Amino acid sequence: MYSVAELIAITAAEEGSCDSKLERQPWSVDSDPGAGYGPGASAQDPVPLAIPRQQPLPAAYTEASEEELRARIMAAKKALGNRVRILGHFYQRDEVIIHADDVGDSFMLAQAARRYPQAEAFVFCGVHFMAETADILSRPEQAVILPNLAAGCSMADMATLAQVEQCFTELSEILEEPPIPVTYMNSAADIKAFCGRNGGIVCTSSNAATVLEWAFARGRRVAFFPDQHLGRNTAHDMGIGEEQMPLWRPGKKLGGNTPEQLQDSRVILWNGFCSVHRRFSVAQIERARREFPGVRVIVHPECPAPVVRAADGAGSTDYIRKQVAASTPGDTIAIGTEINLVNRLQAQYPDRTIFCLDPVVCPCSTMYRIHPAYLAWTLESLLEGRTPNRVTVKESVAAAARVALERMLEARP
Numbered sequence: 001m002y003s004v005a006e007l008i009a010i011t012a013a014e015e016g017s018c019d020s021k022l023e024r025q026p027w028s029v030d031s032d033p034g035a036g037y038g039p040g041a042s043a044q045d046p047v048p049l050a051i052p053r054q055q056p057l058p059a060a061y062t063e064a065s066e067e068e069l070r071a072r073i074m075a076a077k078k079a080l081g082n083r084v085r086i087l088g089h090f091y092q093r094d095e096v097i098i099h100a101d102d103v104g105d106s107f108m109l110a111q112a113a114r115r116y117p118q119a120e121a122f123v124f125c126g127v128h129f130m131a132e133t134a135d136i137l138s139r140p141e142q143a144v145i146l147p148n149l150a151a152g153c154s155m156a157d158m159a160t161l162a163q164v165e166q167c168f169t170e171l172s173e174i175l176e177e178p179p180i181p182v183t184y185m186n187s188a189a190d191i192k193a194f195c196g197r198n199g200g201i202v203c204t205s206s207n208a209a210t211v212l213e214w215a216f217a218r219g220r221r222v223a224f225f226p227d228q229h230l231g232r233n234t235a236h237d238m239g240i241g242e243e244q245m246p247l248w249r250p251g252k253k254l255g256g257n258t259p260e261q262l263q264d265s266r267v268i269l270w271n272g273f274c275s276v277h278r279r280f281s282v283a284q285i286e287r288a289r290r291e292f293p294g295v296r297v298i299v300h301p302e303c304p305a306p307v308v309r310a311a312d313g314a315g316s317t318d319y320i321r322k323q324v325a326a327s328t329p330g331d332t333i334a335i336g337t338e339i340n341l342v343n344r345l346q347a348q349y350p351d352r353t354i355f356c357l358d359p360v361v362c363p364c365s366t367m368y369r370i371h372p373a374y375l376a377w378t379l380e381s382l383l384e385g386r387t388p389n390r391v392t393v394k395e396s397v398a399a400a401a402r403v404a405l406e407r408m409l410e411a412r413p
């Protein structure tokens with residue numbers, strides 16, 4: 001069983017990875033202003049001007065071997081004890097996950113502060129919006145740290161506050177009442193705050209249907225940010241037709257729609273997407289079914305609608321993990337989600353055939369930016385009394401975002 005880093009090294013020569021630059025270590029792009037999100041699935045996505053950048057790491061980290069980094073992380077972690085919790089997202093590389101105290105999806109991890117009130121700091125091995133959410137839910141004296149500040153999320157960056165406010169201004173000119181704003185967890189804190197201030201709510205990929213029902217109990221129409229696919233797949237399952245789900249393209253007048261299309265709508269979908277999940281296709285599913293008769297295909301709802309409809313099941317990372325756990329030895333399962341999670345499931349269940357639907361190795365560009373070298377640097381900085389890369393959300397923003405998050409926790413259909 002190979003780690004994703006090893007797979008990239010092996011397949012690079014055969015053009016089996018989506019980006020030849022994946023062989024480079026993440027710090028080689030820290031000081032490259034043209035690097036965007038870095039190599040991987042989001043490499044071609046447009047990058048906002050104000051994207052956070054990571055300061056170059058000292059050579060003591062970039063030149064250290066994998067074994068040395070592992071030993072340094074373990075030693076620093078031991079010395080820091082319960083003062084610091086390391087949180088690892090399911091999509092992180094194994095070399096980082098082995099050090100995590102908690103492994104989970106973005107919301108499970110963001111709630112760590114409630115589980116560990118004594119912790120002084122959380123080192124969030126995930127991406128920026130996750131660290132923001134953890135900061136919103138933690139106490140002011142608890143620090144949330146992102147080991148590499150360049151670990152953003154291209155999907156979250158596809159909806160900015162200015163664009164969303166412009167959208168609502170234009171809608172107010174043609175609709176009798178504003179839509180209920182619903183934002184996916186994968187969005188910036190100021191978008192969550194916008195929802196909190198405007199009678200809206202946050203959702204995850206596990207509870208999107210419950211949240212949409214909550215919203216429809218309060219208004220005829222919903223505006224869904226930033227992932228069009230999660231919005232479309234969820235609304236489709238609720239019986240809403242495609243013709244009632246116009247796509248809002250920021251920068252175009254009325255998002256590129258006619259007033260009538262928007263007036264007839266039930267869900268206005270933002271033109272955002274995840275570049276990892278957009279790679280999955282119906283052709284890949286057909287190939288898996290041809291090559292592995294009896295295969296069960298499970299995908300994430302951030303995949304395009306035709307892919308979700310062609311699969312046997314769709315759900316959050318937690319759903320995918322539970323489906324695999326419920327399978328039996330000898331089963332064959334094809335999965336449409338980030339390769340690090342698929343690889344880990346493969347290793348965990350060696351008596352089943354588990355593979356990623358996409359035969360090309362293409363990890364999330366931004367999750368990939370967290371490497372053991374950054375984790376070692378972060379932990380050793382904490383030991384020396386410094387708090388690097390702290391992610392903080394202004395209290396005025398955090399308070400409104402918390403309203404939208406609390407509504408989600410209390411939402412009932």
Ligand code: SF4
Pocket residue numbers: 042091127152153154155156186274275276277338364365366367
């Ligand atoms: S997998 Fe997609 S949604 Fe998740 S962090 Fe990466 S780009 Fe963002």
